[in-house]
Amino acid sequence: MNLVEAKNIWKIYGDSIVLENLNFSMKEGEFCTLVGPSGCGKTTFLRMLLGVENPTKGKLFFEGNDYPQEPSDERGIVFQRYSTLSHLNVIDNVIIGLEFESSKFFGKLFGSKKKEAYEKAEEILKAVGLQDARNKFPHELSGGMKQRLSIAQSLVKKPKLLLLDEPFGALDPGISLDMHELLLDIHSKLNFGVVMVTHDISEAFKLGTRVLVFDKVKVDEKYPNRYGSTIVNDIDSSKERKNVKK
Template structure:
């Protein structure tokens, strides 16, 4: 059974069709990259996987069961903008993710549980290269370090699925290359299934094991919102990389 099963999925906002006829199976351990023109529904699709949006119609399953209608710990997410708490230290940010999981009412752990959470948080910070920055505040970190912190927050509760919404788009090329290496390392070591939205086609081929291209193939000038985007390419990334790169690039530009 696939980890994620999607059949005949549609997403509409009133008369505005965003996505139509989406059929997709994602297996555990895949790294799926999503590309396509701006406004074609990639981020909306990611929000549905997170639980922030619900499909209008169609089959939408996680582990064979209906997708949860709200975000949960089995799915972590990292955005382009760093989703960190500025008033907390680096360690405090990661511990907060654990405390909210264990104690939703108080948002605080005590005694042995707090000690265990601190140890787990430090272990995660070391895995993303922030072990020496545990006592710093987000404002003292570079952009790349803040994004490492966001990743640590998302992974500390050991989700099955990691969702990435253009997480490296605002980073300088050198820092971006370091982040690529980090996310691939974490993907392999944590047995993650990753779904990532990006506008960088080369990045999508470099990181992903599977490339999904979203595009609107039907267009009615008199009713531009009548049709939605669908998956026009579903490409296993490997030896075909170079042969399809130009064709896909032309189709989304």
């Protein structure tokens, strides 16, 4: 079964066509990277996969069912800017998502549930290499550490689909390389599906098992918004990915 399937998707804002006739499907465990010119609708598509944006026309499916109309723990997202809460330390920043999930009215976990949540959080902090920073506050962390924490916040809920919108765009190059290793490592262990927007082509081939190129098929010089983008190329990059030297 496909994890995600998009059939003839269109997204139109007013008289501006952003996406047109887009078809896409991915299986569990695939890592799709999205590349393409600025403004061609990559983030718009990612927002649809999160469940906060609807297609104007066409149909989206999640595990064969109609696409959920709101975000849920099955789909996590990491943005370029960090999503950490400044008044909470590292471990509580991870726990907070689990508290909202299990206790929507009281927002606090007690007893065995609390113990279980801390164990899950410890495990995920270890996976992202933040176990020694568990009691630090976000202002005490480097950019790379903050982004590790954002990834931990999403992963602790065990999403089936992780959405990444240029997550390493604001990091120094050396730190981005560390984050690549981290992501490849966690992905190989947990095998969730990933859709990641990036402007960096080498990053797209290094991380993705598939590289999807978004662009317009037709261009009207006079009315640039007359035609939308679609997936113009779907490249199997699993070989390049395996050959990457660590």
